[in-house]
Amino acid sequence: MGSLMKIACSLSNPMFLFYFAQAPILSGSVHTPSNKRHEDPLLPVIVYVHGGGYDAGNTSLYPVQDFVKGSDYGLVAVSIQYRLGVFGFLPGAAVKYGGALNAGLLDQNFALQWVQEHISSFGGDPSKVTIWGQSAGAGAMLQHLVAHGGDTQPPLFRAVLMNSPFLPFQYNYDDPIAERVYSEVVSAVNCGHAQDSLECLRSADASSLLEADTQIGFSNFMGTYTFVPVVDGTFITERPMVTLQRGRVNGEALLVTTNSDEGSLFITPDVLTANNFTLSRYITELFPRLSKKRVQQATEIYSNMGLTSVPEEASAVMGDSMFVCPALAAVSAFGHNGRKAELGIPPGTHALDLSYDFTTFAIPPTFTHPDFLKAWQQSFLSIAMSLNPNDATVITPNWNSWDHGFTEMMFNKTDDDEPVVGPCVTDKGLIKRCEFWVEVSPETSQ
Template sequence: MVGIQNATTEPNECIQAGDGTSATNPFESRSLSKRATASEDCLFLNVHVPSNISSNASLPVIVWIHGGGYAAGSASDEAQDFVKETGFQVISVNPQYRLGLFGFLPGHEVKEGGALNAGLLDQQFALQWVQDHIASFGGDPTRVTIWGESAGAGSVLQHVVAHGGNTQPPLFRAAMMSSLFLPFQYEFNDTIPETLYSEVVDQSNCTDAVDRLACLRATDVSVLTAANTNLSDANFFGTFTFVPVIDGDFSIERPIATLNKTQLNGEVLLAVTNAFEGNLFVNQTMFNGTNITLTDYVTQLFSRLNAEQIQHTVDLYSNVSDLPDVVLQANAIMGENIFICPTYFSLQAFGNKSWKGEFAIPPATHGEDLSYYFGTSPTARTFNSTAFFSAFSDSFFNTALFLNASQKIDNSTITPPWATWSEGHTEMLFNQTEGLPSEPVVEAIVTDDGLLGRCEWWRTLAPINAQ
């Protein structure tokens, strides 16, 4: 579509899928329905500008990348709230990107005849668009911050390590990650991605085609959507089927490998994790009245670990005093491997230019922090404290405006001085007191050494787990 369009309604969202619901990992043996508003014609972005912006303005820009496991989500997140919450000192942009098999179909045939990681390339194109055009809206292309939650934060990491951490010309100066999501990221032609591609081909009736990729392109979108949904639902509980792969171009190696080299796009990092990231991605009743053990769970989730590595993992988490039962241990394994430890690896890579926060407002599970970013979502919060909301949300705006989480946009917030994470592994805890009325707790804490030790175990396994 060309020409002037009326930006009076939200765009069609990209075709959606979901996470796995299977009790066992399908990759052991094979070594959301389409919504009314979903469409292949979905590559739009929203630009939110202060109503009182001057003609010669050159404001910082926050690009919000939505989450959803690379399978769901849209530009409907209230990113316009960032403009108001900063006192009309920023412009916000939130792009859409292709999801599920439409954005992350792997395999050598896609490499040879198409584009791997198309969803990430959509995001990159949006960032390039910001560089080329945001000045027309009063934005400063040299002061761009990228921010996302869950797979949105995972996307931020993908751009931090893109092209080996050397994207030229630079597309942003600051990175902000809320609940960084780093699933297993295989080589595009690894056994698992190739099997996944073949399953898409089979479910699309393209198995006998001379050119299977051309057949997929000619297949009705409803058939592809069904395959997208079926394969996503069939995956191991709490995991996602279509995710980024190492493509040799945009993603040239495992993200943790690039982080270990401290080769990075971006100047500073603010990273926040929730206290209980893994709970939503573990079946909380799977151990009830069954013979399933933690060893069984680890074996299914990490299909490429050997018996010795599995046993060490089980022993490591079985001996944590704060994890007295098998459900809590499974929650911690999922949360630390996929979300929390990759966050610390990122903080280490940015050195003295990184800040760490922990969101602990009960229940502090994955996604609970979202309503504390958007000013129009107070009814979704379990803790309605203006002082807390300002302190927490302003942390991100401080970083976007000043490249420093401790330099305040509003000096009245209750956040104390905030050291970088490299200074004694200092974090900022965002919590509340117990009882009624509850009061906000915003204070500096030190990262648990036991947690960091477990993270080092996951770092050693990263080449095997493809992270």
């Protein structure tokens, strides 16, 4: 039986010990088997990026050491903390020409470069790096898939694992909406009269910027976020959907998963009901640049799904447009090297999968059948180890790529609490709805 050794370090020097602070800074921890000898073969590596809407989250919440143990001490795990919110995703032309757009993504990119240069010192193989994220963490992985037009050189990873990839609107850095966000931040920290507003922001107290982040965030429409990636023209050269539709992606293999009810967490039914929201109004508020014709089409599509209320229909719109359809677009771009799974364990809400991804997550899973847990977890670890999720030691049957008849793997349970793990065909109605969201992506800015 092996054991773990944790090393927390700044990413500028692999031997400098640094413990995580609560501030949004770039730092990381490396977990490696303690019995790993210098002469042993190098091990595959997982680099984990946490979620939180690009505005919250901390590596300490995600016990990546579970991956090392789950692999029988056959891999190295890395987790990274990156800049969030206004610190990591402030848009605007002033930032483009006087600073760094998508700083949070650049933090992650720098961390991946650091892994390439230094992970061998910890027993990891830089040629066998897998990146993994959930929600906005998975959305960030999607950004790295399409970075540099899908042709990052030299490559920084070989495989990608994404749980519920979050793809909100992604405007050009100088879009009027992006410029309005920049102006709101400038105004909130009393830099409106400064000759150099960006320099004024740099000199502002961090607490003032955090307050501005919170203040602006509270004014968002239901379930949406302000400080998210933009098309910066350098790292992200075009809308992600454009790159995915061209089939240009970084990485050799992808496993992407979604939950059966991704959208409801971002819907407040009481607010919709109290304000007499129609589905049409909700769609218009969610995507303000969607034409009236497209809003009408979307309303017809989701009104005819057999759902019983506007909140349920709104949940379906949110779940499809910002999570499930981006997942299908990504797996489609990988062709025969892309695989898809769905976690159907009730209630199937967004982030439920975290309890199953980790064996020691703070919120334990509601379904604890050991065969099920092993099958789910080994799906990801097998990709990281060998690029192949087919593992003879688990109950999961042969797993085909998604382009093999739109086949995905369903992870669910019976009413008698027995595991159900097997292939299924992606719902044709969902595929048609996703075709709609891809078609209108120029208007939704995805």
